[in-house]
Amino acid sequence: MTYLLDSFEQPGRATAGGIDNALLDGLNPQQREAVTYRGQSLLIVAGAGSGKTSVLTRRIAGLLQTREAWPSQILAITFTNKAAAEMRERVKSLVGDAAEGMWISTFHSACTRILRRQAESMGMKQSFTIYDTADQRALLKRIIKELGADTVGFTPGGASSRISKLKNELTDIDAFARSVNMDDPKEAGFVEIFKRYTSALRRANALDFDDIIAETVYLFRAFPDVAALYQRRFRHVLVDEYQDTNHAQYALIREFVRAVAPHNVPADTRMQLDPSGGIPGASLTVVGDSDQSIYAFRGADIRNITEFERDFPNSKVILLEQNYRSTQNILDAANAVISNNFDRKAKNLFTVVGAGEKIIGFTGYSGHDEAQFVADEIESLRSAGGSLNDVAIFVRTNSQTRPLEEIFIRSAIPYRIPGGTKFYERAEIKDAMAYLIQVANPDDDLALRRIMNVPKRGIGPATEAAMQAHANRIGTPLREVLADAGQLGLGPKVTAAIVELGTILDDAGRVATTAAPHDILTDILNRTGYHKALKSSGDAQDEARAENLEELVSQTKEFTTVNPEGSLIDFLTGVALFAAADEIDDEDGSVSIMTLHTAKGLEYDAVFLTGVEEDLLPHRMSANEPGGLQEERRLFYVGITRARKRLYISLATSRASFGEVNVAMPSRYLQEIPADLIEWKQSGGSGGFRPGGRALNARGPAMRSGYSRDELPPAPPRVKTEWTSAVTGLVRDNGDMTLEAGDRIRHTDFGEGRVTAVTGEGTKRVAEVQFDIAGRKRLLIKIAPIEKL
DNA sequence: TCTTCATTTCTTTTT
DNA sequence: GAAATGAAGA
Numbered sequence: 001m002t003y004l005l006d007s008f009e010q011p012g013r014a015t016a017g018g019i020d021n022a023l024l025d026g027l028n029p030q031q032r033e034a035v036t037y038r039g040q041s042l043l044i045v046a047g048a049g050s051g052k053t054s055v056l057t058r059r060i061a062g063l064l065q066t067r068e069a070w071p072s073q074i075l076a077i078t079f080t081n082k083a084a085a086e087m088r089e090r091v092k093s094l095v096g097d098a099a100e101g102m103w104i105s106t107f108h109s110a111c112t113r114i115l116r117r118q119a120e121s122m123g124m125k126q127s128f129t130i131y132d133t134a135d136q137r138a139l140l141k142r143i144i145k146e147l148g149a150d151t152v153g154f155t156p157g158g159a160s161s162r163i164s165k166l167k168n169e170l171t172d173i174d175a176f177a178r179s180v181n182m183d184d185p186k187e188a189g190f191v192e193i194f195k196r197y198t199s200a201l202r203r204a205n206a207l208d209f210d211d212i213i214a215e216t217v218y219l220f221r222a223f224p225d226v227a228a229l230y231q232r233r234f235r236h237v238l239v240d241e242y243q244d245t246n247h248a249q250y251a252l253i254r255e256f257v258r259a260v261a262p263h264n265v266p267a268d269t270r271m272q273l274d275p276s277g278g279i280p281g282a283s284l285t286v287v288g289d290s291d292q293s294i295y296a297f298r299g300a301d302i303r304n305i306t307e308f309e310r311d312f313p314n315s316k317v318i319l320l321e322q323n324y325r326s327t328q329n330i331l332d333a334a335n336a337v338i339s340n341n342f343d344r345k346a347k348n349l350f351t352v353v354g355a356g357e358k359i360i361g362f363t364g365y366s367g368h369d370e371a372q373f374v375a376d377e378i379e380s381l382r383s384a385g386g387s388l389n390d391v392a393i394f395v396r397t398n399s400q401t402r403p404l405e406e407i408f409i410r411s412a413i414p415y416r417i418p419g420g421t422k423f424y425e426r427a428e429i430k431d432a433m434a435y436l437i438q439v440a441n442p443d444d445d446l447a448l449r450r451i452m453n454v455p456k457r458g459i460g461p462a463t464e465a466a467m468q469a470h471a472n473r474i475g476t477p478l479r480e481v482l483a484d485a486g487q488l489g490l491g492p493k494v495t496a497a498i499v500e501l502g503t504i505l506d507d508a509g510r511v512a513t514t515a516a517p518h519d520i521l522t523d524i525l526n527r528t529g530y531h532k533a534l535k536s537s538g539d540a541q542d543e544a545r546a547e548n549l550e551e552l553v554s555q556t557k558e559f560t561t562v563n564p565e566g567s568l569i570d571f572l573t574g575v576a577l578f579a580a581a582d583e584i585d586d587e588d589g590s591v592s593i594m595t596l597h598t599a600k601g602l603e604y605d606a607v608f609l610t611g612v613e614e615d616l617l618p619h620r621m622s623a624n625e626p627g628g629l630q631e632e633r634r635l636f637y638v639g640i641t642r643a644r645k646r647l648y649i650s651l652a653t654s655r656a657s658f659g660e661v662n663v664a665m666p667s668r669y670l671q672e673i674p675a676d677l678i679e680w681k682q683s684g685g686s687g688g689f690r691p692g693g694r695a696l697n698a699r700g701p702a703m704r705s706g707y708s709r710d711e712l713p714p715a716p717p718r719v720k721t722e723w724t725s726a727v728t729g730l731v732r733d734n735g736d737m738t739l740e741a742g743d744r745i746r747h748t749d750f751g752e753g754r755v756t757a758v759t760g761e762g763t764k765r766v767a768e769v770q771f772d773i774a775g776r777k778r779l780l781i782k783i784a785p786i787e788k789l
Numbered sequence: 790t791c792t793t794c795a796t797t798t799c800t801t802t803t804t
Numbered sequence: 805g806a807a808a809t810g811a812a813g814a
Contacts, residue, residue, distance in 0.1 A: 107804075132804090133803080157799095209804055210804090213804095294802075295802080295803075297802060298802085396801070397801055398800090453790095456790090456791080458791095459790095460790050461790090463790095577804070578804095581803095595802065597803065616801095619801055620801090621801055622801075631802095658798095658800070658805060659806090660805095
């Protein structure tokens with residue numbers, strides 16, 4: 001717990017400031033200062049693409065290199081696990097193995113680690129489990145039903161988001177109950193729900209996402225000696241994406257950098273003490289950009305960054321405005337858009353790389369039409385030699401991905417959707433996970449209820465209720481009832497099934513802390529017969545579910561390979577804190593489709609910003625929220641600034657949302673981009689779609705259709721405008737259709753054309769077709785809606 | 790207790 | 805258009 005100053009500098013390599021020149025190479029003056037500044041607190045206002053990761057990693061490397069800090073004294077907090085891993089890698093590449101031992105992780109991972117170590121202090125067991133949003137809602141649903149509160153308008157979702165908000169403000173049930181007017185029956189009802197929810201979590205030895213942060217703050221506040229362990233240890237705290245911190249996270253940071261009182265300083269410390277005999281607070285570096293704050297709905301408080309200087313007196317602020325990512329055209333668009341947000345510190349991104357390509361705009365007639373445009377453009381990027389890894393398509397909502405997927409499948413464009421069909425949220429995976437959770441944490445009733453009758457073993461709601469009643473009577477977790485189910489007077493068959501389940505869980509529990517997660521899972525799947533039941537049900541969907549279970553098994557195996565010492569609890573924690581952005585892989589030759597939120601922090605050569613329509617961006621739901629329109633604008637801004645070289649902005653004049661097709665209007669934000677930055681390949685059809693008449697004016701001929709804007713016929717000029725939703729690429733199967741160059745075919749969307757080439761093998765065979773009207777396309781033969789002529 | 794079928798409700802973004 | 809309910813029948 002000591003550190004040395006100014007010793008063992010490597011001769012000849014250090015600058016006057018003690019930092020290796022190589023660390024400062026290629027940095028602009030502001031970046032240099034951000035790397036070398038030393039003081040109690042530093043705010044780096046880092047515009048999009050201004051090299052903040054570079055600055056942050058070099059700053060850490062500098063601290064290590066000059067021996068100002070040991071690796072163990074550094075705590076760096078990022079937004080996602082992937083960002084953390086990346087930062088660790090980059091520091092490693094700068095200073096080598098000296099990087100081992102740093103804490104670089106997300107808020108949630110760091111706090112979980114602390115809470116597990118200090119579980120006893122906070123009155124929990126080390127094996128606590130983490131409830132995700134779905135678990136939280138399942139529990140609340142039960143509570144609301146128990147209380148009959150659903151009849152007075154309480155919903156799991158509503159209660160969950162309110163509880164989450166309160167926890168993010170560090171208001172626990174006791175504080176809340178004190179503050180509320182209990183004469184209001186509505187409020188009193190919510191207090192009761194919150195109360196039961198809190199105690200159910202306690203009894204289940206579980207924490208929800210928000211607890212993880214809040215409980216750490218409470219722990220530090222209640223036990224200053226525990227807090228002091230970490231305050232003495234972490235001398236340099238660095239926080240990325242500071243604009244997205246909520247109040248609880250802000251409070252946590254304050255705890256981390258709090259000075260240690262003299263009575264919590266060990267007598268034998270070799271650390272520098274302040275005049276009172278305490279240890280001064282750790283130095284704090286935060287990096288953020290209030291223009292990229294997009295998590296207000298999760299409690300992110302923009303004031304954390306805007307008031308940093310007030311919160312941390314004598315702090316230094318460094319502004320990074322030079323952009324190293326995008327072309328000037330893209331930055332001009334971004335600057336123009338974001339300047340419409342009032343109440344913000346002026347900031348203007350600039351670059352020296354030049355104007356670059358114009359932004360390409362496209363207005364389709366439907367989501368499918370838009371998706372086809374995206375596919376066509378990707379195809380031409382590909383034939384121009386671009387890599388699909390460098391292409392991303394952004395959407396506002398997850399439901400927008402469907403038409404894109406359909407068209408991409410048909411066009412044989414490989415794609416991936418990070419966090420899309422969330423693997424760990426599938427029912428069968430949650431079932432298997434619930435088994436593992438029960439094994440690791442037998443107190444978790446929710447997990448047990450989930451698997452009680454999975455696979456079917458004849459334990460219905462009635463039986464479950466009887467068991468629950470018994471558990472309540474004797475005051476134990478549900479799990480303990482399993483073993484003596486005989487006392488419940490149930491049928492022999494059911495009783496045997498219950499006891500059998502108990503035995504399986506107990507047996508697995510005996511090795512829970514020692515066996516590899518993989519072995520525990522395999523054992524459970526074998527003994528419960530869950531996997532076999534799905535495999536042999538004859539249902540195609542069950543078949544897919546069985547395969548998902550197999551995938552989970554191989555993931556546990558993978559986990560042990562990467563992490564040989566990893567326990568079951570470690571695996572469960574990893575899964576619970578796994579995020580969409582963590583699974584982004586930019587090496588596998590596919591384009592990425594993701595939400596704008598997931599896109600934050602990433603960059604691509606070519607970016608497609610889709611669905612730029614009213615009610616989608618800005619989203620309808622945000623319109624009534626205070627600050628909602630500004631937040632949506634920031635979201636748009638984040639999307640624009642992800643692009644390095646090419647930006648495509650697309651929308652549709654009609655969009656299907658929950659079965660119905662609705663008229664869609666161009667987003668108000670579109671007008672905020674100067675018209676001369678956008679070249680419209682196809683603008684909207686007839687009237688009513690040109691707010692302000694600026695943004696949607698096509699310049700020159702609309703290349704795609706060969707019409708200039710004024711000649712655009714009122715009827716859509718495309719071969720097909722009506723996209724029968726029944727024709728999904730997935731349903732169709734052309735089986736053994738054989739095509740070869742020269743064949744003529746008819747496509748339901750593109751009309752007739754001639755095959756120019758066929759490539760690929762088996763089901764992956766792709767035909768390249770020159771259509772008479774629609775141009776050249778690549779089609780996956782097996783599923784394309786085509787017939788041979 | 791399980792299965793099937795009809796009805797209903799909901800859709801923003803996520804650690 | 806899906807997922808989650810609810811009701812009715814096996």
